[in-house]
Amino acid sequence: MSYRYGEYRDGPDPLAPPYDVRSALDRMGDAILSGANPGHALRDLLREGLPGAPDRRGLDELLREVRRRRRELRERGRLDGTLERARALLDKAIGQERAELFPDPSDAARMREAELDALPDDTASAIRELGDYQWYSAAARQTFEELRDLLRGEVLDSQFRGMRQALADPDPAAMEQVRRMMSDLNDMLDRDARGEHTQEDFEEFMAKYGEMFPESPRNLEELVDTLARRAAATQRLLASLTPAQREELSRLIDQTLEQAGLAEQMRRLGESLYSRRPDLAWNTPERMGGDEPMGMSDAVSALDELADLTQLEAALRQDYPGAGMDDVDEAAIRRALGRAAVDDLEALKQVERELERQGYLSRRRGKLELTPKAVRRLGETALRRVFSSLEAGRRGDHDQPDAGSAGELTGSSRPWRFGDEQPIDVVRTVVNGVRRGGGGRTGGDGKAGKVRLSVDDFEVAETERRTAAAVCLLVDLSYSMALRGTWAAAKQTALALQALVSSKFPQDAVQIIGFSNYARVLRPDELAGLEWDMVQGTNLHHALLIAGRHLDRHPDFEPVVLVVTDGEPTAHLRRNGSAAFEWPPTQETLELTLAEVDKMTRRRATLNVFMLADDERLKEFVDEVARRNGGRVFSPGADRLGEYVVSDFLRARRTR
Known part of the structure; x- marks a missing residue:
């Protein structure tokens, strides 16, 4: 029979050496011996990073990266970009229409101009009034359709990431596909609320509409999480605008959904998402300081990421009661900082797990405590510190790794008895074996033979008795x-x-x-x-x-x-x-x-x-x-x- 050996594939390698946490414990010991409690010492260790692993970032460095990313997002641009662009397209369409009407001397042209003069000042009302307007200028009609496409794409893409690409095709069938998706999604959420949803239902839904969800969720829970975070970000966008801007954009959103035939379905979806994830910051305003205007979809994406980063920052600080590494969301780390940060986080989590698994830390009533095993090691560390500052003295003052376990040697020995802790007298033990005839003869090749020892041959070196x-x-x-x-x-x-x-x-x-x-x-x-x-x-x-x-x-x-x-x-x-x-x-x-x-x-x-x-x-x-x-x-x-x-x-x- 022949055998081939390779990497163990059925879980963790059972022959792999245990994870070395001694250096981590010693680093914690420095803080504990300086007056910190074990929980604070572990938190400081994880914040600074792993000893002996300079390529692994600690929580502080990850926290700095998160804060840097937040600053970049806040400086990306203004949140009213969709309003600004919609107003610009509306003004352009009206200007193109007036340019065509001006040379026309007919009363019909004057009537149209009067209709344009009577348009409301706010963008949403003006777009509604122009919904049934018969455009005289083909260029103006095209600009107005561009405005409608912009609003439809921005509004839907703010809720469903990637919807702009799905709506790029002017075919009405694309919009009908969106309506069917919304209806099926709400029906699936209703079945789930009644306890009737299955994974097969979700897979069937994704087979039909998977191209509309670039995040590729694996189950309904992940899909709800994605949609709820974007819905909450949309509400934060509205809360971050001025009252006038908020009212104008809200009316534009409602109007766009009504024209698309999605108002009722979007209302049902919003209620379902809010009931499932009320913990999200739905109406918390966010301050943005950039100069460039952002579209609604891009602004929602930025606010969604900012919410992720805010929660991530709180988890990485670890400054609240009961904080632990499991509170840090691996998916949020991946989205914010990439795969390398996930590996850094996993290395930190492994240290915390191994300190408990190898018997150095334990949790009692939610409080982190050192085990007797850890206390012994810290005591040895404290003792080494003390001895390092002592001047050389007489024999026995200092910590010697090769010292005997009893008192000073007296120079005599006695037969070994069960339970003796004194050092073995090697010379006398070997001599006893030779005298007994246990070896020492010279072989035929002229080499000395081996000495075979029995229990009766062993002798121990006697030491002075020490008082207790x-x-x-x-x-x-x-x-x-x-x-x-x-x-x-x-x-x-x-x-x-x-x-x-x-x-x-x-x-x-x-x-x-x-x-x-x-x-x-x-x-x-x-x-x-x-x-x-x-x-x-x-x-x-x-x-x-x-x-x-x-x-x-x-x-x-x-x-x-x-x-x-x-x-x-x-x-x-x-x-x-x-x-x-x-x-x-x-x-x-x-x-x-x-x-x-x-x-x-x-x-x-x-x-x-x-x-x-x-x-x-x-x-x-x-x-x-x-x-x-x-x-x-x-x-x-x-x-x-x-x-x-x-x-x-x-x-x-x-x-x-």
Whole structure:
């Protein structure tokens, strides 16, 4: 049997590598670690474009293209071109008629001139009056017919794109075909409203009248969408004219439809389209600033495209609640910017889909959240940032990808047991295999034989025993942290410490506590999306209570307590569980908070405070904390907070 291999054609290639979204997540991480929430970070990523793909445009660049296109359309011309041209043709026909009548001395000629003198000033009424006029001049008659053809073509083409070509043939049969199409279309819409329409009905309709619809709709829904958008654009055209122009053009449209025998059918169609698509901007005026007059059909096409671009601009901005990439209409992008823009949009959508599919993002109650998998990666990123700013220290201070998983090596080894995580002692393991007779003999060709190892041959390198620590990081979430610009640094520090403990000190028990008017334990998976609380109060008393319970649950662990704050305590927890806030802080608040500091001292927990403000009240308070507890006080800038906290934690771990 022979086999031929080629491209997989039955859907996505199952052997294709997964879409690489790590660079996209890292770009989002930069924004999240700077204080943004996941939803805003993803929106900013999609707006800027994909990292490592310079040929792919982001939403901002697509938005600039849409706005440029809108400016071009608005500057294309004036909307009253049909009125202007109709008036010009009418004046021409009347002038040609007068030129023929002037040399004629008969009373009939004078009567005709009097009839022309009595014509109304507005174009629509004058055309109606001349409908039954017996032209004396053949040239004037021809000009008037040209005027009628112009109006009929413009009016119908404004509703059905491409109708001017269908009406170019002067044969009355062409107009009759239009009447039959309108009647069949309205009948099909009525059947659809009753639930009786089928796709076969639509295909039969398109087989008869497909040349009148250059958009080539595939079903009735697409046909209705096309016609409704043009009908709405026609109404916007009328709304954009002056009241006098609007009245004159409306009368011209009504008159033209009546003469063509289409007034009733067009009324039925308009009502059906409006009932199906009331969401379109039917009567919203549009400002046009060009100098060249546009015909009615061209003006409607421009306004139709402008409506598309307006909706597209709103979708591309993504600045409304619940915004998502699925809101951007691919068909509208294709119509406005072409096929390349559709590919750019699909690439952006794929990033959003893959971030969710590969387990980095999830949606909960419509809100975008980072998964624990994403938080771990962002924590590693935050930790790398901190380590990149640390000076070289003793062994073990820095993140080493080839470091052992336990403590320092002692130089001795022991037999491997199931569950051991210590590194394998390769030399002793191979020597055991040779001694057992598992290999090492020289073959007939003079080459050494292979060593065969059994489970009993393996030995592991012994490492020093490390003590476990109960770590509490207390982070101020109060409104002042955002006002002073220190909130982003505090969040990045929490992520970095969480990543450090989980990766290098997995035996430690870490708890991160956020506090404002109340305190609460923060889960690792909510750290990245954490936001400051827009409330008043710095309830360090409550935070220390929670931290004390964590230390008490791990009595054999070394206690480590780190506090990051920018203000003195201004709230405490009452006996009934409610928070009491007062500024300046009351003596009761200070006494209760310091009482918890004394409890930490009795637990042998050193309490180090990282002070993010130079307030005198805060200095006095933290100095008192240091005096009672023996801990240290740091005053780092926001850009070095993570470095200070991680360095202090590592120093404390080394001393043990």
